[in-house]
Amino acid sequence: MFLINCPFCGERDQSEFSSGGEAHIVRPKQPTELSDDEWAEYLFMRKNIKGIQFERWNHVHGCRKWFNVVRDTSNDKILSVYKMGEKPPVNYK
Amino acid sequence: MKNKYSVFSLIKNALSQHENWQQAWGNPEPKKEYEAIIVGGGGHGLATAYYLAKKHNLKNIAVLEKGWIGGGNTGRNTTIIRSNYLWDASAGLYDHALKLWENLSQELNYNVMFSQRGVMNLAHNLQDVRDLKRRTHANRLNGIDAVWLNTEEVKKFCPIINTSPNIRYPVLGGTLQRRAGTARHDAVAWGYARGASEMGVDIIQNCEVKGIKRNGDKVEGLETTKGFIKTNKIGVVAAGHSSVIANMAGLKLPLESKPLQALVSEPVKPIIDTVVMSNAVHAYVSQSDKGELVIGAGTDSYVSYTQRGSHNIVEETLKAILELYPIFSRMKMLRQWGGIVDICPDASPIISKTNIKGLYFNCGWGTGGFKATPGSGDLFAHTIANDEPHKLNAAFNLNRFVSGDLVDEHGAAAVAH
Numbered sequence: 001m002f003l004i005n006c007p008f009c010g011e012r013d014q015s016e017f018s019s020g021g022e023a024h025i026v027r028p029k030q031p032t033e034l035s036d037d038e039w040a041e042y043l044f045m046r047k048n049i050k051g052i053q054f055e056r057w058n059h060v061h062g063c064r065k066w067f068n069v070v071r072d073t074s075n076d077k078i079l080s081v082y083k084m085g086e087k088p089p090v091n092y093k
Numbered sequence: 094m095k096n097k098y099s100v101f102s103l104i105k106n107a108l109s110q111h112e113n114w115q116q117a118w119g120n121p122e123p124k125k126e127y128e129a130i131i132v133g134g135g136g137h138g139l140a141t142a143y144y145l146a147k148k149h150n151l152k153n154i155a156v157l158e159k160g161w162i163g164g165g166n167t168g169r170n171t172t173i174i175r176s177n178y179l180w181d182a183s184a185g186l187y188d189h190a191l192k193l194w195e196n197l198s199q200e201l202n203y204n205v206m207f208s209q210r211g212v213m214n215l216a217h218n219l220q221d222v223r224d225l226k227r228r229t230h231a232n233r234l235n236g237i238d239a240v241w242l243n244t245e246e247v248k249k250f251c252p253i254i255n256t257s258p259n260i261r262y263p264v265l266g267g268t269l270q271r272r273a274g275t276a277r278h279d280a281v282a283w284g285y286a287r288g289a290s291e292m293g294v295d296i297i298q299n300c301e302v303k304g305i306k307r308n309g310d311k312v313e314g315l316e317t318t319k320g321f322i323k324t325n326k327i328g329v330v331a332a333g334h335s336s337v338i339a340n341m342a343g344l345k346l347p348l349e350s351k352p353l354q355a356l357v358s359e360p361v362k363p364i365i366d367t368v369v370m371s372n373a374v375h376a377y378v379s380q381s382d383k384g385e386l387v388i389g390a391g392t393d394s395y396v397s398y399t400q401r402g403s404h405n406i407v408e409e410t411l412k413a414i415l416e417l418y419p420i421f422s423r424m425k426m427l428r429q430w431g432g433i434v435d436i437c438p439d440a441s442p443i444i445s446k447t448n449i450k451g452l453y454f455n456c457g458w459g460t461g462g463f464k465a466t467p468g469s470g471d472l473f474a475h476t477i478a479n480d481e482p483h484k485l486n487a488a489f490n491l492n493r494f495v496s497g498d499l500v501d502e503h504g505a506a507a508v509a510h
Contacts, residue, residue, distance in 0.1 A: 001401070001402075001403040001404050014403060015403060015404075018394055019393075019394040019395035037495055040347075040494045040495040041345075043494075044438050044494040046336070046346075046349055047336070047340075048346070048350055050337050053396060055395070073350075073396050073397050073398050074398050074399070075399060076399050
């Protein structure tokens with residue numbers, strides 16, 4: 001249980017949000033060219049990091065907008081929040 | 094067994110104030126090299142080591158556990174055992190496990206307190222009724238006992254359920270698997286540990302894996318907090334931390350690790366003598382031998398390794414419990430905890446070779462691995478020993494995410510295990 005600082009609404013309880021999983025998985029530009037392995041990688045394989053993870057959240061019971069979060073999954077601390085389309089902060093690896 | 098448990102050993106030890114019981118398993122330092130190493134000393138890992146030694150005659154093996162055995166999800170689940178899965182592959186896997194459960198206490202000479210008290214799954218809407226009836230038929234075609242109960246029969250089987258048609262999620266019926274039930278989760282880990290240790294398996298606790306040494310496409314050993322250990326076969330059974338171990342070998346798995354919560358109440362007199370599950374409202378309940386209500390909640394939606402989980406999940410579960418069982422309204426909850434479960438996109442496990450020679454994974458059990466413990470260990474041991482899957486776990490290979498041949502149990506079973 002934690003608070004998320006929605007870039008549009010401010011700090012709200014996590015239960016107002018819905019997790020969209022790992023961020024920055026790029027949709028294939030040429031889906032017809034993809035091999036089965038590449039499809040598996042895109043659809044199913046996840047980094048599932050213990051530590052600093054870049055992820056997407058949706059403020060589903062609020063403004064309903066999507067945004068990105070940098071969170072440490074080993075202690076649920078949120079390190080940074082940034083809007084869709086913005087470059088991820090570079091000081092986290 | 095040098096120290097067989099029986100009524101006579103109990104009496105004998107009672108006469109000496111129970112001060113002379115032998116240690117149930119050893120506490121060795123790791124050797125330089127093993128034929129095979131199992132990473133993860135939970136129920137599945139210990140069972141794997143047990144069957145490797147017992148059925149495949151591998152004696153020089155070790156189980157590495159970063160904490161203490163059975164301290165992860167083995168000690169955190171709600172102990173439900175059943176095999177009424179929809180698809181043939183799952184039915185084969187889970188019923189294999191259930192058959193092993195039925196004789197496990199005798200097999201291990203350790204009372205795992207397996208109790209076939211039945212598991213009932215409730216239907217709350219027309220689609221639930223259709224799905225559960227379909228599952229009942231599928232189960233019976235696979236030789237798994239299953240019956241459909243209408244609302245009156247549900248009430249008769251478990252009288253404390255509120256079957257009023259005026260509640261938010263009325264009970265329209267349910268399925269019952271009578272061979273299903275519960276077992277004592279710690280005893281399963283301890284029993285397998287004792288059995289494996291007896292056959293010469295080294296159970297090494299407080300030993301965390303820090304790296305996997307690879308030579309090209311095969312494994313050569315493990316870097317651990319107790320130094321480097323050489324081996325050609327590594328079986329990873331690390332549950333929520335499977336992706337972390339996979340990452341050490343440069344592998345990516347189709348898993349997400351999420352907190353799953355459970356809670357127990359204060360102990361009360363016997364009130365519910367079965368296990369009742371409800372997928373739609375996401376609540377399941379049974380009563381432990383101590384008298385506590387054991388309540389399983391849902392997973393959080395986000396990846397986390399914190400073993401906590403969010404309060405709103407527990408709140409939702411208790412709301413559903415209270416509506417179905419108004420009699421529990423004044424019960425006090427004593428403890429709440431979380432475990433980290435590794436969930437596959439199709440909610441089925443992976444018991445598989447990888448494209449790295451000598452590296453095997455048994456993971457992805459998600460919210461329902463406890464029930465499979467003996468079967469999972471048996472089949473994983475077969476896979477490691479023969480470098481080939483058994484026919485019962487052939488469908489649960491890692492390659493199914495490439496071929497698309499998924500075992501999609503989400504709709505049928507996976508919401509709550």
